[in-house]
Amino acid sequence: MIIDCHGHFTTVPQRFREWRTRQVDAANDPANAPAPKDAIITDDEIRQGVGSGQLRLQQEREGDLTLFSPIAGLMSHHLGNEQTSLVWAEVSNNNVKRVCELYPDNFVPVCQLPQSPGAPPANSIPELRRCVEEMGFVGCNINPDPTGGYWTGKPFTDREWYPLFEAMCELDVPGMVHVAASCNPNFHGTGAHYLNADTSVFMQILQSSLFQDFPTLRLIIPHGGGAVPYHWGRYRGMSLELAQRPLEGLFDNIFFDTCVYHHPGVELLTKVIPTANVLFGSEMIGAVRGKDPDTGHYFDDTKRYVDACEALTDADRQLIFEGNARRVFPRLDAQLKAKGL
Amino acid sequence: MIIDCHGHFTTVPQRFREWRTRQVDAANDPANAPAPKDAIITDDEIRQGVGSGQLRLQQEREGDLTLFSPIAGLMSHHLGNEQTSLVWAEVSNNNVKRVCELYPDNFVPVCQLPQSPGAPPANSIPELRRCVEEMGFVGCNINPDPTGGYWTGKPFTDREWYPLFEAMCELDVPGMVHVAASCNPNFHGTGAHYLNADTSVFMQILQSSLFQDFPTLRLIIPHGGGAVPYHWGRYRGMSLELAQRPLEGLFDNIFFDTCVYHHPGVELLTKVIPTANVLFGSEMIGAVRGKDPDTGHYFDDTKRYVDACEALTDADRQLIFEGNARRVFPRLDAQLKAKGL
Numbered sequence: 001m002i003i004d005c006h007g008h009f010t011t012v013p014q015r016f017r018e019w020r021t022r023q024v025d026a027a028n029d030p031a032n033a034p035a036p037k038d039a040i041i042t043d044d045e046i047r048q049g050v051g052s053g054q055l056r057l058q059q060e061r062e063g064d065l066t067l068f069s070p071i072a073g074l075m076s077h078h079l080g081n082e083q084t085s086l087v088w089a090e091v092s093n094n095n096v097k098r099v100c101e102l103y104p105d106n107f108v109p110v111c112q113l114p115q116s117p118g119a120p121p122a123n124s125i126p127e128l129r130r131c132v133e134e135m136g137f138v139g140c141n142i143n144p145d146p147t148g149g150y151w152t153g154k155p156f157t158d159r160e161w162y163p164l165f166e167a168m169c170e171l172d173v174p175g176m177v178h179v180a181a182s183c184n185p186n187f188h189g190t191g192a193h194y195l196n197a198d199t200s201v202f203m204q205i206l207q208s209s210l211f212q213d214f215p216t217l218r219l220i221i222p223h224g225g226g227a228v229p230y231h232w233g234r235y236r237g238m239s240l241e242l243a244q245r246p247l248e249g250l251f252d253n254i255f256f257d258t259c260v261y262h263h264p265g266v267e268l269l270t271k272v273i274p275t276a277n278v279l280f281g282s283e284m285i286g287a288v289r290g291k292d293p294d295t296g297h298y299f300d301d302t303k304r305y306v307d308a309c310e311a312l313t314d315a316d317r318q319l320i321f322e323g324n325a326r327r328v329f330p331r332l333d334a335q336l337k338a339k340g341l
Numbered sequence: 342m343i344i345d346c347h348g349h350f351t352t353v354p355q356r357f358r359e360w361r362t363r364q365v366d367a368a369n370d371p372a373n374a375p376a377p378k379d380a381i382i383t384d385d386e387i388r389q390g391v392g393s394g395q396l397r398l399q400q401e402r403e404g405d406l407t408l409f410s411p412i413a414g415l416m417s418h419h420l421g422n423e424q425t426s427l428v429w430a431e432v433s434n435n436n437v438k439r440v441c442e443l444y445p446d447n448f449v450p451v452c453q454l455p456q457s458p459g460a461p462p463a464n465s466i467p468e469l470r471r472c473v474e475e476m477g478f479v480g481c482n483i484n485p486d487p488t489g490g491y492w493t494g495k496p497f498t499d500r501e502w503y504p505l506f507e508a509m510c511e512l513d514v515p516g517m518v519h520v521a522a523s524c525n526p527n528f529h530g531t532g533a534h535y536l537n538a539d540t541s542v543f544m545q546i547l548q549s550s551l552f553q554d555f556p557t558l559r560l561i562i563p564h565g566g567g568a569v570p571y572h573w574g575r576y577r578g579m580s581l582e583l584a585q586r587p588l589e590g591l592f593d594n595i596f597f598d599t600c601v602y603h604h605p606g607v608e609l610l611t612k613v614i615p616t617a618n619v620l621f622g623s624e625m626i627g628a629v630r631g632k633d634p635d636t637g638h639y640f641d642d643t644k645r646y647v648d649a650c651e652a653l654t655d656a657d658r659q660l661i662f663e664g665n666a667r668r669v670f671p672r673l674d675a676q677l678k679a680k681g682l
Contacts, residue, residue, distance in 0.1 A: 154527075199568065234640070235532070299575070
């Protein structure tokens with residue numbers, strides 16, 4: 001089985017994006033806010049967006065299942081206020097759930113949280129519980145910078161985040177550390193802000209005692225870990241110097257996906273990071289949607305790059321494509337086992 | 342000849358750091374500012390710092406020459422005001438010049454600029470001219486984020502930077518795009534801010550027409566280009582989609598150093614980036630000062646990683662170790678030729 005741990009509902013209809021615009025415009029004018037019921041995406045719209053998009057590509061690329069979450073760029077926790085983010089998370093998660101109900105063999109839901117600049121991360125716990133306990137979500141995306149690229153909040157390892165981490169441990173759901181759109185003109189969203197966030201949070205964790213405090217917390221650093229595996233020697237050295245411990249101690253809790261859009265990058269990732277810590281991911285129909293003119297294949301067809309890593313054994317590939325995702329997302333594993341898979 | 346394009350005067354005496362503290366403390370109290378003459382580092386202090394530090398390691402590692410600039414973390418353009426930065430750049434550059442006079446066969450000077458948040462980059466031109474025209478400096482470090490990690494200024498490709506780029510082209514000196522210390526608790530300096538800046542500026546350039554406007558401008562993205570070579574497929578795809586041109590068009594103007602502290606990283610760099618665009622660098626006695634317990638060698642002994650890249654020919658190594666630096670830094674080449682080298 002091939003499980004893509006990193007998919008977003010990027011193929012929402014334009015109508016849904018317009019709903020969001022109206023919602024943000026009315027953030028301080030609740031009497032004129034659009035109704036959540038008008039944000040529901042229809043079955044036909046899902047078939048048109050996901051059916052002819054992510055589902056088609058999943059099948060063409062011989063994948064089986066995608067962990068599916070709301071479109072990351074649209075999370076935009078910096079827009080509106082905390083109430084805006086709450087309603088937006090609810091409608092976005094509900095729509096993702098609808099996709100997974102329409103295509104139950106192909107998509108499993110992962111939720112967005114109702115974060116907002118300055119709001120305590122603990123305030124996201126009720127929506128996390130609703131998604132996991134009532135709707136079968138198996139994980140969440142956590143935004144380490146709800147300010148959208150200005151980074152004026154507290155580091156991800158600050159104790160203000162601890163109640164959320166406690167809830168994640170109790171529910172046994174991992175988190176993908178994933179920022180949203182950038183409103184800072186210095187940072188292109190998918191070309192800089194995403195990768196910078198991956199790198200920055202990894203370094204924050206390196207300096208912290210986060211996993212001593214939460215030995216069962218599991219975090220996925222997406223986009224191949226930002227700059228981290230490429231600079232693995234730098235981080236190994238800094239961990240020894242700054243934290244007086246080997247970097248490898250993080251491997252019980254930190255995982256990387258394969259959203260690296262060329263073979264040499266995926267080869268480095270799988271060479272430097274233990275197989276048990278690499279999860280197949282593509283973020284397809286995301287940051288880079290075109291085909292490589294040199295090969296004729298989509299840049300984000302990351303399965304090809306994993307397949308081409310000659311040093312990997314069949315057992316390694318089984319872990320990267322399936323086994324690791326089932327271990328890191330126990331609720332996914334339980335759902336699959338209940339289906340006899 | 343082996344030229345290290347990326348060295349900083351990190352081994353300054355404690356007395357010099359204390360002078361800087363007093364200078365910043367007196368930023369708004371000029372009557373009590375410390376005298377610039379008290380910031381002069383003595384020959385004995387240079388011998389103790391550089392002689393037993395960078396020079397010793399350069400020789401142990403069979404290097405010949407290091408392009409040497411003021412310590413990057415201490416540039417801290419966000420501290421004090423524009424006058425603070427001007428005096429600080431002058432004393433820092435003067436001390437680097439002193440190192441190069443004491444060890445003329447081993448170090449060639451690269452300058453820091455007197456940038457300050459909100460100050461026009463054009464205001465740095467007089468100090469650049471002083472260093473290049475009067476003191477034999479061959480390049481400069483440009484800080485794309487003088488705010489120290491809050492990134493509230495304009496992108497590096499904004500026209501406010503253009504007068505500085507014009508001066509660099511006229512003087513025929515390249516710039517290394519190098520941030521200073523981070524005052525944002527979300528970003529560890531050498532563990533996140535440095536790499537993020539490298540990545541962010543590369544993406545800004547990808548989106549811009551900078552090199553159409555300045556066809557002879559040459560920029561070095563340090564630390565192996567941040568996350569860029571690891572995500573080369575992402576950038577290739579984004580360049581085709583966003584800028585409607587192949588990413589490879591940047592290779593007349595953009596260069597990467599080898600400050601990547603493990604062999605797989607340097608191997609990826611030299612595999613993905615053309616040999617003509619890779620300059621040997623170590624940033625020794627910098628971010629990672631320890632030895633790799635697995636090998637017994639210093640993490641920042643990057644020559645070993647280049648030597649171990651089996652796909653490189655002797656001609657490739659000559660370019661990476663010497664030829665590219667002489668091409669990118671024409672004033673260095675002229676100085677070496679004047680010595681018969």
